[in-house]
Amino acid sequence: MNTFHEPPRIAGPVPQPKAPREKPPPGAWDAHAHVFGPADKFPYTPGRGYTPPDAPVENFVALLDHNGCARGVVVQGNAHGYDNRVVLDALARYPRRLRGVAITDTRIAPATLRDWHRLGMRGLRFHLFEKKQNYVRGVGLDVFEVFRKTMAELGWVMQIFCDWRMMADVAPTLREIAREMPVIVDHYGMVEAARGVNEPNFQALLRLVGEGAVHVKLSAPYRISTQFPDYADARPFHDALLRANPERLLWGTDWPHPSIATAVMPDDGHLLDLFYAWTPDEATRRRILVETPARLFGG
Secondary structure, three states, rough: OOOOOOOEOOOOOOOOOOOOOOOOOOEEEEEEEEOOOOOOOOOOOOOOOOOOOOOHHHHHHHHHHHHHHEEEEEOOOHHHHHOOHHHHHHHOOOOOEEEEEEEEOOOOOOOOOHHHHHEEEEEEEEEEOHHHHHOOOOOOHHHHHHHHHHHHHHOOEEEEOOOOOHHHHHHHHHHHHHHOOOOEOOOOHHOOOHHHHOOHHHHHHHHHHOOOOOOOEOOHHHHOOOOOOOHHHHHHHHHHHHHHHHHHHHEOOEEEEOOHHHHHHHOHHHHHHHHHOOOOOOOOOOOOOHHHHHHOOOO
């Protein structure tokens, strides 16, 4: 009996986002996005959790132009599993504009990272979830240990997508790793905005940021908020991170917004407008949009 089930198809991004009210400064980065397909060239992996519409690199570069961003970071999407060819192709085609973050298991040798580095890869992404959650499309700290030495030698980032309930427990480990390489936590730490900034795991993240140990991406407020389209309940998290240490923050769209329903799909121009509204100081904007991502990914 055939037990294969096609993973659910997800919505694509807003096809014609609004123009942002204000263009970012020269050299700005969109430090978090994904590319998918085209599927006939870069097939989606069996066992994936979702099936995206094609969102090829040309579309992301067009979004960079639309929003006024000079450069972008392409993060391997889970729909492609551990097959990073789609990101490597993007880096090869746009070497002056793009850098990448891969997801891989140990089927590749650590030395392969050096080949990827020459193309523009600058980090690996890891998924920290409790085992009972059965999140099978990422790799954890056991795989990180295999690549740790080579990542440190290359100056790569260790990027994590973390179950917010684990942050306080993993904070000492992240603090230790940060002595060897930059550590980046995705999407405001993924703490549900309704829980408020005093939630102990978010406070643990704030301490790491305040110490300078960890970076956080001010990306995808819609992943912590239920208040589409302005995400007012996410604003206190943004403000708290700015107060903690603006030198450890980056911004990104999270385009093409995997697994977000069409009815609440964010507009990418509006996301940049929100960042500007929530970050009124010009020097701080430049630090987050230009200086920090250039330091982490620009070489």
